[in-house]
Amino acid sequence: MRQGKGDPAIAALAIAIAVVLLCVASSAVLAIDGAKAEEELPTQLLNGFAATHAAGSAATFEPVLYATSAVFALGFLRVGPASLDLAVVHLPSSFPVWRATPARLGDWSRPATLAFDDGTLVLAGPDGAVLWRTLNTVGDTVALLNSSNLVVQRYENPQPAWQSFDHPADTLVVDQNFTASSSPLVSANRRFTLQLGRTYMAMHMQFDAGQAQAATAPVYWKHTALEAHLENATAPPVYGRLDALGFFGLYLDGGGGQRVDVLSFDTFALNLTGVFRRMTLDDDGNLRAYYWTTGDSSAWTSDYKAIAERCELPTSCGAYGVCVPGNAQCQCLDSNGTSTAPPCHGEDTADLCSTASSNGARQLGFDVVRRTRVSVAYKEELPFRTNTTADGCELACAGNCTCRGALYNGASGYCYLIDFPVETLVYQADDRMLGYFKIRKAATANSARRGMSPGVTAATVALSLVLAGLAAAGAYWGYRTWERRKRKRAGMEQELVPGPYRDLKSMASSNNSFKA
Structure with missing residues (x-):
């Protein structure tokens, strides 16, 4: 039986319905894939974890762990043209808010391994040599909090067994306590440090890659808490904390959060919301505060500097x-x-x-x-x-x-x-x-x-005499060899040239056996 043509309107309607269904299905697939991709972002490391850096990677940062907000990530960071470090990076700006800063950096052109085993986080080089590790810690998981704090935790204890907030590199972030027991801030070029004293904080010049203690490194900037009791030796020490409202406060340790001094930023009175703040000891030796506006920002905005003038x-x-x-x-x-x-x-x-x-x-x-x-x-x-x-x-x-x-x-x-x-x-x-x-x-x-010892001087003189004697002997031997060769050439010339040139020509003609 022959099938006739259907109604064109009905056919067009069917095609439109099919296209809509296809678009809906595609959107559903994309949504599922996106959710799956988002779920695949690792937000926790368990014992037995290991990740290897791709040697010579063109990327400058290789993340292995994310905060649940996906704003921060932990991973391998390229430092300079060829070095490798472990870092927590603020992804919108690509700024490392924390670095492990081992004494010996890894080589970006060679594989490195980050492992979490036996409760310890370890960064190792290709030869297995440990570059950096969390010391004296036993944990079950590693997580990166939305505050950028990297923590090693036990299941039964809410308090971190280890946290990066206690070991800052060159930067402090909001709600990170900076205490006398914290690691000092060290500028990325290791020329300057910020250290906390009992009632003050001070910046020091370093001439040994940031290893000098406060007692020996010269101070070039110092700020004392105005309301701290200097004369009272039993008063608790101060600690510092960066506040989201736009200031750096100094507080009495164990004093119930009593604030004894404030370093106000330019935006302190503006009540900015939706910004991420950091305070960094920069490579020129200045302590500065910056903020990043979520959503429409493309650069850090300077908000405070401890030293006003370049000179x-x-x-x-x-x-x-x-x-x-x-x-x-x-x-x-x-x-x-x-x-x-x-x-x-x-x-x-x-x-x-x-x-x-x-x-x-x-x-x-x-x-x-x-x-x-x-x-x-x-x-x-x-x-x-x-x-x-x-x-x-x-x-x-x-x-x-x-x-x-x-x-x-x-x-x-x-x-x-x-x-x-x-x-x-x-x-x-x-x-x-x-x-x-x-x-x-x-x-x-x-x-x-003039600085050589007598023994070295005597040895140098003796060696000079030996070399001079060898040079003289070589010259004499060369002269005798030249004389012998000269006499030998003279004897040969006497044998080959007994008479004038015409006699040689006649001799050659009379003895030529190849004549016609």
Whole structure:
């Protein structure tokens, strides 16, 4: 039986219904796949977990664990061009709010392993050598909280066995307590640290990759809690915490949250909501606060800085540099030329003391630079002497091999001693501000010879004589060989050339056996 054509309207309606059903089905599939992908984001690590870094990956960050909000992730982070570290990253900005910062970073071009086994989180290199681990912890799970806090926990104990909030790198985030027992903040370049004292917090210059203690590292910024009781030795110490309202507060430890001081940010009175805040010790040595607006932000907004002017930063012009306030230009200490960033002198972290002499320590050679109208922004933090003269101030440093420089204030009579490598000085338009500085002399061949021991000198002389004798013998042998060859050539010429050229030609013609 022959089938006829159907009604075109009915056919069009059927096609439209089919298209709608197909779209609905596709949307359902996409929704299911999206939910599945979201469910597959790991938010917890159990004992036995292990993940390996893809050696030489083009990506700069390889996440292995996510917060439930998906705003933060833990994973392998590339540091610089070729190093590897473990980090918690703020995904919208790609900023690492926490880093493990092991003493020896991994190699990005080689595989590394992150494992959670026997209750300990371990980062290991390709040879199995441990780069970093959570110390003295036993846990059942690892989780990344929505606050960015990485925690190792036991099932039966709500308190973390270990948490990254106790071991900050260079950054503090909201509601993270910063205490005297916390690890100090260390700038990413390891040149500066922020440490907490009993009633104050201070920033220190580091000349040994951030390993110096507060007692030895020079202080260049210090803030004391205004309401802390300095005279009461039994008063509890303070701790710090970044608040979402836009300030950094100092509180009495165990004092029921009693706030004793506040560092207010620019947005403190604006009551900003929906922002993520952080406080970071930056590579220039300044402590700054930033915020990130959720949704429409593409950059961090600076909200606070502890040091207002560039010339007040400790290393803004480098070693033996002078910063001119106002235009923030730099000069070299031993030159009046002005530029944006002069390479005055390489940083010299070794002291000027030597124990090579038989009678104990002596001072190595140095050049002296004297200059007026110089000071440092942090002179209040330097050791000083009073009731002295400019000459007495200079002598106090000149005779001490641990002293690198001295600053004398002719108005107050204060003498400030610099017993660490000289960094950025500040220009001050006052002829009563006097400076005396030591710059290590460059090593020369003569000074190297003068510094050799008698035994080394004797061995050097003997070796020189042996080499000179060998050279003379070689020259004599070469001369005799040349003489023998010369005499041999002379004898051959006498045998081959007995007469004039025409005699040779006639001899060749008469003895030629190939004639026609």
